Amino acid sequence: MEVIITNSGEELSCIVADAICKALASRAEPALGLATGSSPLPAYRELIRRHKNEGLSFAHASAFLLDEYLGLPAGHDQLYRTFLEQNMTGQVDLDPARLMGPDSSTGDVTAECARYEKAIQDAGGLDLLLLGIGTDGHIAFNEPSSSLASRTRIKTLTRATREDNARFFGGDLGAVPQHVLTVGVGTILEARHLVLVANGPAKAHILARAIEGPITAMVPASALQMHPRVTVVSDAAAASGLQLADYYKETYAAKPR
Numbered sequence: 541m542e543v544i545i546t547n548s549g550e551e552l553s554c555i556v557a558d559a560i561c562k563a564l565a566s567r568a569e570p571a572l573g574l575a576t577g578s579s580p581l582p583a584y585r586e587l588i589r590r591h592k593n594e595g596l597s598f599a600h601a602s603a604f605l606l607d608e609y610l611g612l613p614a615g616h617d618q619l620y621r622t623f624l625e626q627n628m629t630g631q632v633d634l635d636p637a638r639l640m641g642p643d644s645s646t647g648d649v650t651a652e653c654a655r656y657e658k659a660i661q662d663a664g665g666l667d668l669l670l671l672g673i674g675t676d677g678h679i680a681f682n683e684p685s686s687s688l689a690s691r692t693r694i695k696t697l698t699r700a701t702r703e704d705n706a707r708f709f710g711g712d713l714g715a716v717p718q719h720v721l722t723v724g725v726g727t728i729l730e731a732r733h734l735v736l737v738a739n740g741p742a743k744a745h746i747l748a749r750a751i752e753g754p755i756t757a758m759v760p761a762s763a764l765q766m767h768p769r770v771t772v773v774s775d776a777a778a779a780s781g782l783q784l785a786d787y788y789k790e791t792y793a794a795k796p797r
């Protein structure tokens with residue numbers, strides 16, 4: 541696992557954008573797994589800038605949502621599909637038909653989850669999967685106690701996650717859906733490169749548990765320790781609980797180019 545503790549928001553977003561550019565160049569038809577939430581937004585802005593000013597193209601790529609709320613009407617501004625379209629894919633030349641997500645309007649959740657797993661396989665697997673981390677250690681919407689071998693399925697959100705996300709629903713906890721569809725931890729671990737972004741002091745405690753603590757279903761993000769190619773990109777505040785912070789900094793500074 542590579543842990544990069546960045547010195548500025550600009551450095552953080554450039555490192556994440558560089559990794560995505562590399563994935564875009566890795567295959568004729570690359571597939572990206574893209575997180576929602578606030579953590580990846582600066583990197584998305586950097587990618588949009590590169591598209592507008594430097595000719596970066598997503599025309600040959602597909603993008604896969606990691607998760608989706610159940611029970612929100614089509615077009616709701618908090619559907620993750622809407623979020624990703626507005627903040628990323630709709631602002632670059634990605635073909636709208638190649639933005640994939642679990643269909644939350646489905647009447648058959650089991651069939652829809654199996655279809656989504658197959659869609660990822662049919663795309664040749666995910667070349668890069670960008671993740672945030674919840675304050676309870678969730679990745680995508682794999683809440684604590686999720687199986688580390690789980691696949692796409694329905695999950696019930698914890699109260700803590702719904703409280704965290706209430707800010708996107710006008711502060712109204714009751715408006716945050718209880719159920720979601722999410723790729724599983726097992727699905728995530730099959731992507732070729734995992735990039736986890738963490739920023740802000742609220743993530744310090746859980747980031748330390750995820751990276752340096754034991755692998756446990758109680759911290760689903762700790763499963764990343766089992767993946768051969770993970771890059772954690774953090775700001776100083778989120779990295780403040782890391783025991784080996786100095787080592788990670790020395791390692792990155794001395795990284796053979």
Ligand code: GLP
Pocket residue numbers: 575576577578579580606607671672673674675679680681701705
């Ligand atoms: C949400 C999403 C996750 C995201 C996480 C952290 O609930 N399902 O994909 O990584 O919470 O969000 P944020 O980056 O806003 O802290």
